[in-house]
Amino acid sequence: MNGAESLLQSLIDAGVEVCFANPGTSEMQLVAAIDKIPGMRPILGLFEGVVTGAADGYGRMADKPAATLLHLGPGFANGMANLHNAGRAFTPIVNIIGDHATYHLPLDAPLTSDVPGYAALTSDWVKICASAESMAADGVAAVAAAMAGRQANLIVPADHAWTEGGEVAAPLAVAPRPGIPQERIAAAADLLRSGEPGCLFLGGMALRERGLKAASRIAAATGTRLISEVFPARLQRGVGRPKIERLPYFGEMAADMLGTFTHMVMVGAKAPVSFFAYPDKPGTLWPPNCNLLQLADPHQDQIAALEALAEHLQAPAPPAIDEPALPDIPTGPLTAETVGAVIANLLPAQAIVSDEANTAGAFSFGYFDGAAPHDWLTLTGGAIGQGLPAALGAAIACPDRKVINLQADGSAMYTNQALWTMARENLDVCVVLYNNSSYAILNLELLRVGVEQPGARAKSMLELDNPRIEWTQIAAGMGVSASRATTTEEFQAQFEAAMAARGPRLIEVVL
Template identity: 55%
Template sequence: MNGAQALLHTLVNADVQVCFSNPGTSEMHLVAALDTVPRMRGVLCLFEGVATGAADGYGRMASAPAAVLLHLGPGLANGLANLHNARRAGTPILNIVGDHATYHQRYDAPLESDIHALAGSVSGWIRRSARSRDVPADAAEAVAAALTPPGQVATLILPADVCWSEGAQPATPVRSRPASPVHDSVVESAAAVLKSGEPCALLLGGGATRRHGLEAAGRIAAATGAKLLCETFPARLERGAGLPAVERLAYLGEMAAAQMTGLRHLILAGAKRPVSFFAYPNQPSDLVPEGCQVHVLAGDGDDAAGALAHLADLVAGGVAPPVQQPSRPEPPSGPLTAEKAAAVIGALLPEDAIVSDESNTSGLWLAGATAGAPPHDWLTLTGGAIGQGMPLATGAAIACPSRPVVCLEADGSAMYTLSALWTQAREGLDVTTVIFNNGSYAVLNMELARVGADPNSAGEAARSMFDLSRPDLDFVSLAQGMGVPAGRARTAEELAAQFGKALSEPGPHLIEAVVPSVF
């Protein structure tokens, strides 16, 4: 068989069964091979950033890689933003990039570029297959590399003639390395800190924000009085009634610093040392309080949840973790605001939902409104590159077809990857998208002042850069044009009626929630 066919057989044997694709000429043999490997599900995306973001959502929920098929360097470049987010999330992804035939590359054709350099900015593993018979073994190693804890982007570059040439055979899957157990001495050192009587906090990230890690951390906090925090943008946070509640570190540096005021010890479990997202005049970049000592319980590649469980056994024997009690907001009424929208979502969020949250400034009230909702998963914008929300929801819905997916999306961010709706309609995915339409890049109104510029003296040219009117965006028409039923809500009652209806019906839906800007 040819290299492309052997590649797909190798992938499905390694449990890679979905390929999000935006292919071109150099990948035609890979596309043709889909008909010979029915276990591989090909999912067409109209933009590479949707394909890479969907692979991120799939990987976060399946804890296994999806493949992404991209066309040469420019196709990879179009997908880089969401690969950046995936890298920050520690998501396993197999990134397959087609290249010109090996003998064609020396002619410097118009699409020739340095694919390796582009891939290097987001990939933890890169290889270019030189011969058809090398492709299957390279693919097997790529899958294992993607699954290297905590997960990473593995990029396999495939010249066209390597794919179409005969002489390849499927390879045996390569066993991936498991997460490393944390040494007893490290756990014992953290236990001594927690028993010191000095103010401590646990900062959770990675796998520690799943049930097993949260329950262990909740036991530790209950027994020792340590504060329980998690990263601002966790890749996947399990939350809701019956789970230990964890406070997310604030986005604004000064608010995050206030959360950690008075700490003498900060214990990192799968999280990185907290820093400000941007530099601001006369503000610190490092958010750790002065006089606070940082202790790494578990870093990248370590079994953070296992380390927390061991630590809990040392300091919290017999202590049960406190859990969030069931609660729902009262359904609001009247003209819609972001706060009322959060209450509607909290009142109606279904059990076992997956929430892809890119609501940005309109989402300030969501955490409180949904804290006591039935258990659910919350996926966030890990790398800060906007345009993640709808692709992430798309991939999550394919990974978990029996679970309802809710995408909470800001209007400006939505326009980056709106074509994800078309893929949702084509695949019949159970995704309910709520677009918070406030007609602006609202966060930039706040950032204008925070970086030292005077918003009061900003002229028309500056203000127009944050304004999404002239013309107004019509998300209802845009969604309907891609085959997704849609409606517009201007009151809390309208949002509740449309949200409830969308959740009760199969397939994708979109609701344009018209809200005033928070800033």
């Protein structure tokens, strides 16, 4: 077999089942291998940002990597924004980046690009396959790196892919995540038992149900608050699960929340900083003299750390959970809040919510504490255009679960091509498209830098209302059936119908 075939067979043997792909000529040997060897499901994205965002959503839900297939530097570049987000989420991904044949590189053909240079910007795991013989071993090493919560960027020169002599490599054992020394657990216990105000600040795997149950035991034993990072990769929420507060996005509000704390114990998240700097505002959000203790970082065993801490505290079993009340289903004018209230009421059990609603979603987030159990995925890295592709990938990973994508219009435009793949694969995704015809967050940010009365030129860079984007037409153009809601009652009827059916659907919410 040739190098490409040995790589593909070894990835399949190592448990990689899905390849999100936008191949080009330099990847044709890998396309041919996928065609020839059964076991890898190829899923075409019509732009690389869809491919990488889908791999992020898949990896968050499957807890194992999908492969991607990307085309030299420019194809990789198109996927980098969502790889940035995936990196901030510590999502397992194996990127396979085709490059020119090694002997072709010095000729500087038009697509020649510094592929290793591109790849090094999204991960510290970059490997250039050196031969057909070693390609499969590089592939299983990439899977092992991904399983440790890293992106693996594997560069495949075309000549090694087409050369005979590939040898299938056996999967590598997945190394357990590093544990936490007992003295650090004791130190965390001391801080939390102090009686002073503070919190357990959680991110990463700590926000899975098991981590939250251990955290809730700790909170019951110590009285500490539980606070989630602003943008969790995957938060398991809903009735029957411990409730957690969420740090606000705006630095001033976040600093207010943490302002009296004498200590913070971080698990799976680092101490929070402001998303951006502003003149005369602090970048770090904890108060001076706050004791910071990193109990477990995102690469360590965060759930084990929380369970060990609960044991160390001799915390009892998880306390009974007060069931938060759902909001009443509202009627009348359609707002982001009424949309949120409807969705929270009608959310199917085990739904997956891909949340890139940005400003439109912020105020209804709390409603979902009382919704059916679900997983909540957010924009971890701030590079917009992630919500649609992540929903796509989550639906591939979990075909029996309903996926709801809460999606802001400005961000949706970035990777609107994801709708086509949802239609092609008949994925069970309902996109709720908040159309406020604006980069609303940027209007707030302009105000925050002191422009209180923006003129025409500033508005022309922040408003999307001329022309108004007709999302139902865009969705239909890509094969996704779509409708528009202008009242809460209309939205409720459309959302109920979407929950009762399978397959992709877009509901445009006119705000």
